[in-house]
């Protein structure tokens with residue numbers, strides 16, 4: 001019973017976290033440079049995004065409270081009152097410290113977005129990115145000895161990429177619904193933004209896979225663990241479903257590149273995107289179950305790593321640094337480009 005409650009709570013938390021990250025990232029990616037002729041659209045996006053982020057943050061706070069209740073139940077000592085236990089958990093454990101710090105940054109983001117709307121977006125982005133480090137610092141990634149810098153950075157990047165990719169997609173679908181509800185005579189927003197989304201997903205999805213492979217190589221001691229341990233079997237199922245989600249995403253991207261969405265078949269594209277989001281939710285549910293188990297790679301005191309896992313880790317680490325360097329160069333290029341544009345304006 002406790003496993004079900006913990007898994008459902010963690011699933012709800014991951015779902016909302018990925019969505020809020022998606023809303024935040026989409027302003028910097030999908031909706032960053034809206035055509036100057038589309039002033040009405042620009043104003044619409046700028047009025048809807050802060051409201052979506054605020055609602056998401058309220059739900060995120062609620063999910064954090066549920067996580068706290070679960071943690072408190074696990075921590076419970078029946079010989080002392082609840083309040084004493086809660087105080088001990090919050091004041092004297094690193095989990096409690098992280099939980100309070102995370103709630104504080106979400107509260108800051110909420111206040112700034114409420115007071116300043118779109119002009120507080122940069123500050124809210126930093127707060128939300130910091131808050132999204134909670135799963136890494138409070139979970140299995142933080143329990144790895146020796147390689148904790150790698151497991152923590154891989155896990156943080158994994159969560160951010162899930163938000164950048166699937167969260168932005170969910171955000172686009174929701175914004176499109178709002179748009180059509182408000183302006184029923186206007187066309188869907190999907191054809192305007194889907195090509196951009198498809199280009200950005202070519203960065204987010206590989207980052208998600210590479211960081212996932214690095215984490216896998218840290219939490220397992222050999223490829224056999226994928227079949228012969230409870231943790232490995234759930235992870236294996238998650239990888240299969242993640243591959244299906246990515247396959248669907250790739251298919252949608254190919255269709256977009258071939259101009260499929262311009263031929264008017266938006267209904268089919270939307271239904272494919274909805275399928276992608278539904279299966280991604282099952283991936284998140286499996287992740288929520290996964291984090292309840294114990295990674296077999298951690299139980300081995302000296303962590304005897306199989307040669308194949310060693311190779312996977314080496315390739316993963318190489319790609320990991322490659323992707324980080326590539327992303328930094330890309331961000332620098334965008335920064336330079338924007339500088340030269342504003343100079344010429």
Ligand code: HEM
Pocket residue numbers: 014135136139140141155158159162166208209211212213215216219235238239242243245280283284287290291295
């Ligand atoms: C649709 C794709 C995916 C999504 C949305 C996703 C999402 C997530 C999330 C939200 C976490 C939680 C982080 C935490 O609690 O610290 C996580 C953890 C993890 N993911 Fe993924 N992931 C995806 C694909 C993958 C893939 C392809 C792999 C492996 C190749 C992978 C391997 C892992 C591992 C090993 C963990 C750590 C679990 C633990 O802490 O025990 N993920 N994932």
